[in-house]
Amino acid sequence: MAEAPALEIRDLRFRYAGSAPGAWVVDVPALTLARGEQMLLTGGSGRGKSTLLQIIAGLMDPSPARGAGEGSCGVVLVDGHNIHELRGAKRDLFRGRRIGMIFQTFNLLHGFTALENVMAALMFSQVPAREHRERAGALLRRLGIDRVDAPPERLSVGQQQRVAVARALATGPVLVLADEPTASLDPENAAAAMDLIQGACRESGAALLCVSHDPAMAARFERREELSTLGRSVAVPEGVLGGIGP
Amino acid sequence: MTDFTIIFRSLAARLFSTATTVITVAVAVALMLVLLSMRDAGRKAFERGSGNMHMLVSAEPGSMVSVLNSVFYADAPDRSIPWATYEKIAEHWALDPESGGFAIPLQIGDNYRGLPIVATTPEFFTRFEPVAGHPWRLREGRFFERPWEVVVGAVAARQAGLRVGSHIHLTHGADERGHEHHEFGYDVVGILEPTGSSHDRALFTDLISAWILHAHDRREREGLVEAAHHHGEHEAHSHDNPGTTEADLLPSDRKITGIYLRAATRPGAAGSAAIGPLFAELRAQSGLTVADPVAEIGNLFAIVSNIDQILIGMAAVVLVSSGIAIMLALYNSMEQRRRQIAVFRVLGCSRGRIFNLVLTESAIIGLLGAAVGVLLSVAGSWAVAAALRQRVGLVIEPRLGLDWTLYVVAGTVVLAAVAGIVPAVMAYRTSVANNLRPLG
Numbered sequence: 001m002a003e004a005p006a007l008e009i010r011d012l013r014f015r016y017a018g019s020a021p022g023a024w025v026v027d028v029p030a031l032t033l034a035r036g037e038q039m040l041l042t043g044g045s046g047r048g049k050s051t052l053l054q055i056i057a058g059l060m061d062p063s064p065a066r067g068a069g070e071g072s073c074g075v076v077l078v079d080g081h082n083i084h085e086l087r088g089a090k091r092d093l094f095r096g097r098r099i100g101m102i103f104q105t106f107n108l109l110h111g112f113t114a115l116e117n118v119m120a121a122l123m124f125s126q127v128p129a130r131e132h133r134e135r136a137g138a139l140l141r142r143l144g145i146d147r148v149d150a151p152p153e154r155l156s157v158g159q160q161q162r163v164a165v166a167r168a169l170a171t172g173p174v175l176v177l178a179d180e181p182t183a184s185l186d187p188e189n190a191a192a193a194m195d196l197i198q199g200a201c202r203e204s205g206a207a208l209l210c211v212s213h214d215p216a217m218a219a220r221f222e223r224r225e226e227l228s229t230l231g232r233s234v235a236v237p238e239g240v241l242g243g244i245g246p
Numbered sequence: 247m248t249d250f251t252i253i254f255r256s257l258a259a260r261l262f263s264t265a266t267t268v269i270t271v272a273v274a275v276a277l278m279l280v281l282l283s284m285r286d287a288g289r290k291a292f293e294r295g296s297g298n299m300h301m302l303v304s305a306e307p308g309s310m311v312s313v314l315n316s317v318f319y320a321d322a323p324d325r326s327i328p329w330a331t332y333e334k335i336a337e338h339w340a341l342d343p344e345s346g347g348f349a350i351p352l353q354i355g356d357n358y359r360g361l362p363i364v365a366t367t368p369e370f371f372t373r374f375e376p377v378a379g380h381p382w383r384l385r386e387g388r389f390f391e392r393p394w395e396v397v398v399g400a401v402a403a404r405q406a407g408l409r410v411g412s413h414i415h416l417t418h419g420a421d422e423r424g425h426e427h428h429e430f431g432y433d434v435v436g437i438l439e440p441t442g443s444s445h446d447r448a449l450f451t452d453l454i455s456a457w458i459l460h461a462h463d464r465r466e467r468e469g470l471v472e473a474a475h476h477h478g479e480h481e482a483h484s485h486d487n488p489g490t491t492e493a494d495l496l497p498s499d500r501k502i503t504g505i506y507l508r509a510a511t512r513p514g515a516a517g518s519a520a521i522g523p524l525f526a527e528l529r530a531q532s533g534l535t536v537a538d539p540v541a542e543i544g545n546l547f548a549i550v551s552n553i554d555q556i557l558i559g560m561a562a563v564v565l566v567s568s569g570i571a572i573m574l575a576l577y578n579s580m581e582q583r584r585r586q587i588a589v590f591r592v593l594g595c596s597r598g599r600i601f602n603l604v605l606t607e608s609a610i611i612g613l614l615g616a617a618v619g620v621l622l623s624v625a626g627s628w629a630v631a632a633a634l635r636q637r638v639g640l641v642i643e644p645r646l647g648l649d650w651t652l653y654v655v656a657g658t659v660v661l662a663a664v665a666g667i668v669p670a671v672m673a674y675r676t677s678v679a680n681n682l683r684p685l686g
Contacts, residue, residue, distance in 0.1 A: 051679075057592065059678045089596035096594015107589045107682060111259040119247040124594030132247060167593075 002081025006175045007033040012074030014063045024228045028230045038208040049211040053177045057099050058083040058091045068183045079174045089111030096124035100168030104180040106160050108152040114163045115148040118170050123172040130165035139166045169204050176201050180212040253607045267575045271615020274568040278561040278654055279623035285554050287644045294443040296539030298375040298463040300521050303505040309537035316504035318444040322355045329500035347510040348373040351502040353456050356416040361402045362448045365456030376441040386410050387436035393455035394498050396432040400440035401447040427459050442643050461499040462490035569665040572611050576669035587673050588681035597674050604670035612662020616655040
């Protein structure tokens with residue numbers, strides 16, 4: 001039996017409550033991301049890229065379909081499971097175990113050490129508690145963090161990014177969602193961060209869906225999609241992304 | 247890393263707020279425990295003083311006053327009982343040692359540095375037990391055997407710095423500003439073990455010397471002996487040549503202020519069928535007040551318990567206020583913690599677990615406050631006990647009952663958990679999407 005893709009989206013639509021009918025913030029007829037595949041999703045600010053990631057992560061639900069009994073608009077399958085059919089703690093645990101998230105501002109936990117930031121992700125995994133420390137430490141060291149007991153605020157921006165990547169990959173997710181991961185970095189650090197994220201995902205076998213409006217990112221991804229044409233078989237012309245080819 | 251790591255890191259991140267909230271709870275818990283422990287200890291202290299006596303006979307105007315003055319040494323009794331009356335009572339009721347009963351005379355009226363002097367007979371130590379079932383024990387020396395010897399209670403010895411061999415002069419009246427009987431000196435011959443009763447702060451001597459002391463005052467007034475000389479003149483053992491001896495005592499000099507009575511009982515029995523008739527007959531005699539110390543203490547606590555309940559009610563209000571302080575501290579912290587909560591949600595933490603984390607954090611603040619409060623209450627109880635001993639002379643040994651301590655600690659934890667419900671609901675409802683920037 002063939003393995004399910006890391007991500008599969010069908011007929012996904014979302015609009016905020018109270019907005020005009022048809023004013024979809026997210027409208028994705030189809031999208032499939034194979035295991036280990038890496039894809040860049042582009043689009044201007046406020047076009048719903050982050051909203052799409054939060055729907056994929058199960059943090060938001062797709063809009064309900066019109067009429068009673070029609071369910072919600074669209075299906076999001078992560079590792080073959082419809083995340084929106086899971087309720088409450090089951091959905092949260094599923095997200096913690098199958099999906100890693102990387103943010104622009106890293107969102108590291110202050111008051112906790114770098115090691116504990118990674119262990120925090122393992123708390124909700126199926127990894128036995130006695131292995132958490134060793135596993136988190138090894139992951140951090142592999143990503144070049146030796147001061148594992150230092151609080152994040154005492155690490156450089158680049159090191160904080162590494163801790164965030166380690167945390168996203170700690171549970172061995174099938175899918176990593178990166179939301180503008182380089183937006184707060186200078187070009188040199190941005191390139192290093194992307195090297196790290198892409199390399200780590202490749203190494204762990206996780207698929208990567210990276211959202212960015214940075215034209216310089218295009219060269220890094222073989223597969224690039226523009227949110228407004230996603231699932232409509234319209235590839236993003238290279239010129240739109242500043243003429244930088246893969 | 248466990249849920250408790252998250253909780254303790256959260257508490258440590260807001261150290262000042264956590265510390266002040268814990269202290270607020272601790273003070274409230276300590277206040278409650280001090281009141282409860284002092285109430286129990288106070289009752290026990292009062293119950294101990296009357297020991298194995300069945301009744302107290304005096305010439306005081308009321309039973310309660312009689313017990314307070316003659317058992318708890320609140321003040322010197324105003325009225326006296328002639329010795330002849332005592333002899334009749336003792337003889338009529340055959341209160342001899344063989345019957346298990348006793349009639350022990352006391353004269354209370356002088357003091358040593360504010361500590362009460364009890365003039366009595368040696369039976370006070372051999373028959374009367376300050377705590378029923380626990381006879382007197384000497385820490386040092388012996389009981390008095392002859393006039394001008396004094397035995398000192400444990401607290402009195404410590405407060406006055408007395409030891410066996412000390413030589414003292416008594417002061418007339420219950421107030422230490424009264425005139426000193428410096429013509430007559432007393433030798434300390436024994437120091438008692440503590441009993442936890444009011445008697446620990448008294449000094450005990452024999453009746454003959456007390457009568458001589460006051461007869462000498464009378465004879466001075468009557469001009470039969472020379473007026474007192476300078477204080478230091480007869481400092482050492484001046485009772486050798488005082489000018490008044492037992493032979494000079496008139497029947498009117500031989501008076502007492504109270505009688506500790508125990509009716510004849512079978513060995514090992516606390517009560518006796520003879521108590522009722524004895525009580526009734528003595529009460530029928532004019533000029534005598536017969537008090538049942540246990541009943542009077544019960545009456546006293548019935549009055550005091552109303553005040554107790556008000557104070558404990560106020561302490562409960564303070565405790566509830568401390569719960570509100572916990573709620574406010576956590577509520578205010580929620581604004582800063584929304585992002586952290588959102589991150590934990592992204593990592594796989596459920597809303598329910600977030601709710602429980604905040605509720606547990608609140609309960610832990612309550613538990614820490616309660617633990618510090620228990621320690622504070624121990625110190626507070628001893629401070630209050632010391633103040634009571636110093637100011638009122640009531641010997642109280644504050645002991646925190648395990649049951650009450652557990653109730654208060656458990657109640658505080660539950661209260662704190664309840665106080666955490668509002669912040670926990672806030673945490674539960676924290677929107678992950680709205681608290682993870684940047685949003686598209």
